[in-house]
Amino acid sequence: MPGSNSAAIDELIDGCLKSSRRSQELLYRQLYGYAMGICLRYSKNKDEAREILNDGFYKVFTKLESFDRQRPFKTWLARIMINTAIDYYRQEVGKDIFVHEEVAAEFPVQEAVISKLAYEELVALIQNLTPAYRLVFSLYVIDGYTHDEIAEQLNITPGASKSNLSRAREKLRELLSKINTDNYDRVAR
Template sequence: MPGYNSAVLQELLDGCLRKNRRSQELLYKQFYGYAMSICLRYTKSREEGKEILNDGFLKVFTKLETYDPERPFKTWLSRIMINTALDHYRQELRRDVFDNVEAGENVSVDETVISKLSHEELISLIQKLTPAYRIVFSLYVIDGYTHEEIADQLNISLGASKSNLSRAREKLREMLSKINIDNYDRVAR
C-alpha cells in the first residue's frame, strides 16, 4: 500500500475496531480505488460497483475482528469484496438462467488486442457481458478461481461454469473484433 507502512495500517485498523469514524473514513479512502477495481469487474455499471463497494466496506467494518494481522490486509479485503459481489449477484439474479452445456469450445481472446486496451476499456467490455458470463469470467480469469470453486459458489454445474466462461470469451472476442473494425474504419477515412 503506497504511503502506508504496516504500523500506520495497524493504527487505522485499531481505530476502526474502536468504531472511530475518522479511522473508518481514512481506511475507506485509502483502499477505495483498489476495492472499486474489484467491484467493477463483477458489475454492469459504476453505480452498481459503488453499491457493492459500500456493502463490502460495511462488512469490513463489522467483521474486522476476524481479520488476521499476520496476513496481508489487501488479500482479506479482496475476498470480502468478491464475496459481496457474489452475494449481490445471487440476490439480484437468482432467476438468471445459466447455460448447462457440459463443455464449451475453448475460445481464446486475442492477447495482442487486449494488451493495447487500457484497464478502463477492458473493464468496460467485461461489464457489457451478461451477468452469468461476467461473473464466471471474472472469477476464473481475473481472480483465479477453479471451475469447481465457481460451480460451488454459484450453485451451478461444472459444465455450466465452463460453458459460461467459453461463451464470455467468445463475446469478448466479438467485442474486440468490433473495436478493431471501428478503429480501422476511423484510420481509413
Template sequence: MHTLEQAELHKLLDGCKKGNRHSQDKLYSQYYSYSMSICLRYSKDRNEAIEILNDGFFKVLTNLDKYTRGLSFKAWLRKVMINTAIDYYRRNEKHWQTVDISFAKDEGQSVDLIDAISEKEIIALIQLLPASYRIVFNLFVIEGYKHEEIAEKLNISVGTSKSNLSIARSKLKRTLATWRKENYKDHG
C-alpha cells in the same frame, strides 16, 4: 495515495474496531480505488459497482475481527469484495437468467488487442457481459479460481461454469473485434 505501513494500518484498524468514524473514513478513502477496481469488474456499471463496494466495506468494518494481523490486508479486502460481488450476483440472479446460444461456438479467431486498449476500456468491455458470464469470467480468468470452486460458490454445475466462461470469451472476442474495426478503420 501511498500504501499504509503495517503499524499505521494496525492503528487504523484498531480505531475502526472501536467505531471511530475518522478511522473508518480514512480506511475507506485509503482503499477505495483498489476496491473499486475489483467491484467494477463484477458489475454492469459504476452505480452497481458502488453498491457492491459499499456493501463490501460494511462487511469489512463489521468483520475486522476475522482479519489476521500479519497477513496481507489487501488480500483479505480483495476476498471480501469478491465475495460481496458474488453475494450481489446471487441476490439478483433471478433477474439475470438468460440463455444465449448465439455465442456458444468459438469463432476460431484470436483477437489480441489487450495491449492496444486501456484498463478502463477492458473493464468497460467486461461490464458489457451478462452477469452470469461476467462473474464466471472474472473468477476464472482474473482471480484464478477453478471451475469446481466457481460451481460451488455460485451454486451451478461445473459444466455451466465452463459453458459460461466459453460464452464470455466468445462475446469478448466479438466485442474486441468490433472495437478494433471502429478504432482502426483508417489503419488498414
C-alpha cells in the same frame, strides 16, 4: 508474518476495531480505489459497483475482528468484495442466469489485443457481458478461481462455469473485433 501490512493500515484497523468513525473513513478512503477496481469488474456500471463496494465495506467493518493480522489486509478485502459481488447477483439477478450445459469448448482470448487495451477499456468490455458471463469471467480469468471453486460459490456445475466462460470469451472476441473494425473504419476514412 508480522508486518505484512503497513503501519498505517495496522493503525487504521486498530481504530476501526475500537469503532472509531474517523479510522473507518480513512480506511475507506485509502482503499476505495483498490476496492472499486475489483467491484467494477463484477458490475455493469459505476452505480452498481458503488453499491457492491459500500455493502463490502459494511462487511469489512462488521467482521474486522475475524481478520488475521498475519495475512495481507488487501487480500482479505479483495475476498470480501468478490463475495459481496457474488451475493449481489444472487439477490438481484438470481441463479437462472447461468447456462446449464456440460463442457463447452475453450476459446483463448486474443492476448495481443487485450494487452494493447487500457485497463479502463478492458473493464468497460467486461461490463458489457451479461451478469453470468461477467461473474464467471472475472472469477476465472482475473481472480484465478478454478471451475470447481466457481461452481461451488455460485451453486452451478463446473460444466456450466466452463460454458459461461467460453461464451464470455466469445462475446469479448466479438466486442474486440467490433473495436478493431471501428478503428480501421476511422483510419480508412
